[in-house]
Amino acid sequence: MSDPILVTENLEKRFGGVVAASEISLSLYPGETLAVIGSNGAGKTTFVNMVTGYLKPSSGTIRFRGRDITGSSPRKTAQAGIRRSFQISQIFPQLTVLENVMIAEIAAADGKGGLRRAALTDARMQTGRAVLDRFGLGQHSDTAVGTLPQGIKKQLDIAMAAINDPALILLDEPTSGVSSDEKIEMMERVIAPLKADDATLLFIEHDMDIVTRFAERTVAFYEGKILADGPTREVLSEDDVRKYVIGGVHA
Amino acid sequence: MMKTDFRREPLYIAILAVLLIVGFFLPSWLRFLLQTALAGGLVALGVALQMRAGLVNFGQGLYYALGGYAVGMLAAQAGITDIFILLIAAVLVSTVAGIVLGLLLSRYREIFYAMLSLAVSMILYGLLVKAAWLGSTDGFNIPPVSYLGWTPDRAVRPDIYYVTTAVLTVIACLATARYLTSGAGMLCEAVAENEIRLEYLGASPRKVAFIVIVVASALSGLGGGLLAMSTGHVDPLMTNWTTSGGFVFVALLAGRGSTIAPVIGFFLLELVRTYALDLAPNAWQMILGLVMLAVILLLPEGLWSLIERRRKA
Structure with missing residues (x-):
């Protein structure tokens, strides 16, 4: 082993x-x-x-x-x-599903000097959409998170934990x-x-x-x-x- | 809400063009009002930026005064009148103050941040009021500024000052729009909404807060410098809590939808103030209060939400 x-x-x-x-x-x-x-x-x-x-x-x-x-x-x-998800989903309720994932990507870029660069690059948006598709959240990408049912919120919480491999x-x-x-x-x-x-x-x-x-x-x-x-x-x-x-x- | 359409240089160029053209048709008193609103609007923009990260700064006047006094002291006492050097100095002084205070204050949130920022600004107010060599409560006058050796004479000076203010304000707004689309700008809302989660995603909320404090201080220093140039005068009221409260008022009134919104908001506030003062010399503050109440109740996202709503419809 x-x-x-x-x-x-x-x-x-x-x-x-x-x-x-x-x-x-x-x-x-x-x-x-x-x-x-x-x-x-x-x-x-x-x-x-x-x-x-x-x-x-x-x-x-x-x-x-x-x-x-x-x-x-x-x-x-x-x-x-090491990433984690939470028993009570910890997400950013005012933002949309896609924006939540983008935050996770930008946050992962911090520490590598990523905060200075333009945040919404096409490449990053594409990664974000791809992540949502893989987790079956694609159809919700432009919905404000606060309005979504609990199950979807938990799924998003987990998808955010999976960002940046x-x-x-x-x-x-x-x-x-x-x-x-x-x-x-x-x-x-x-x-x-x-x-x-x-x-x-x-x-x-x-x-x-x-x-x-x-x-x-x-x-x-x-x-x-x-x-x-x-x-x-x-x-x-x-x-x-x-x-x-x-x-x-x-x- | 995060905006993906902040990056619109043509929009800013159009706004500048409108400002410049309109400026030559407005009566001079109204144009001067607009000019001071542009300068003050930069400070309100700084307040609005911090609000995105959940930080309410009740002492933003501190940087406004530092920018203003930097220009004033260099011009009146050191005899340096070149506007470019003066404004660079204004931004530099306020930014350094922003860095020092940012290191200190970026760990505080909510009421603690609001009160500490208020306290620091009132310390400067106290110092300036006591400084007899800076004119105490009266402040002091600033000689006309020069442009690479050329000092505009009385006849064209208002025009030149207006153009300077308009151009630099729009450039500062554009630079701010760039900042908002950078990683540090985008994470501000995440700091306001859920700091712990942000940590768990690998980012430092404190760094994000620090950066927004510094950006706001630079904007406010430029605003203070432009006001000092425009009015030819500075006094300690620039860092009094009433002035800072006004910036918070404008930031709320304008909303966070655009970098240009606080500038427009400041202009509207100045207009309301002027007419309210005219109409009801003893009750103008009440009118301002009622306007504020109406905005909070009817347009919680600020005046800019009117434009947003139309765009969505």
Whole structure:
């Protein structure tokens, strides 16, 4: 197996006396799709927040492509090639769908001196439209984002995370807020273009059907610790996982 | 909303042509009003630019005064009267101030940014009022300026000053339109809407805010320099909060739809002020207030939205 793209060792996050995550040691390999499951408060989002530099771990280390990125910032990790989407879509509501994607492209150009140059080049507009087409958002490109349904907003949020070919994409509950009969369809729409770019994917999910269908490997979190880590089917059939994670999921 | 049609040089050339032609038909008092509105409009444009990034500057008069005093002090005290040197100095001084303050203030948002910018401008006001050698509250007069050694005589001076102001204002508006289509200009709205997401996309909101503060300071310094040349006088009121409040008023009145809108807005404000003063010497501020209220209630996107609406229809 090739070298892991992301390695975390003994990550721990305490908020005062509350331990939100501890002993998180995890390796992600290039090209794999990994699901993170666990009930609310199990430390899933805390983990994503630490990897992207939003939260500074209390102890432990994070290495991305062999480089130590512990305690970095969201901007630095984004520039290094880690992107994320959000449980509640984080987009620019006053702008149109295409403009949102353009912002993502321009932002990616920052740090390379790209802010000085004309932003709306034909090439960039074309990339933007192509991204929207790949994510099935083409017909909405000129609609103001604020007026769109939740599912489309989440799709856009993910499309923006995929701009500039990141090596690792973390999706925080991509299907939350989407009606249950649309969840699988929506995942298919976003996973296919992400996989086409060979990105390594990690997604947090509560729906076990989706986990089984889309993730080769699953990590189960429980009370801030890793309860199980392995091939999805094995993890989902473990007694502890069934008892503590799946049983409590829909609470 | 982001505009993709900012890059229209022909439009700006047409506006300049109209300004120059109209200038020779307007009665001289009205043309002078237009001229000072062009200079002040640049400051209002600076305020409007910052508003795009969610920053309301209640002390933009600071840079206006710095530009004005730079021109005034060089001309009246150092004896340098060449307009090109004077205006370059005005822009330079205000831009340096913009860089220093930008480094400090670019981390603040909302009310904190508004109050800090107000505070800094009032510090300058306090200093100027106390400076007896600069005429304290009266300010001081500025000798006529020269153009590469040629000092226009009384008869043509108003014309020359008007043309100078019109040409430089339109060029500054055009340069601003260029800035708005650059990456730094485009990201302003993203800073206003969702800074955290912008960080997560790899950009620095602070850098975007810093750049807009500096651009606005340069514009305002030029505006102050042009006003000093036009009126031949500067005084500390240029950096008083009432002046800065007026720029915020105009930026809101005009809307953010175009770089030329604040200039038009400033002219309209000056007209309303002139006629209101004429009609009701004791209640003109009330009339201004009612105009403001009407604009906010009926045209929340500013006067420019009237033109936008027509274009879309």
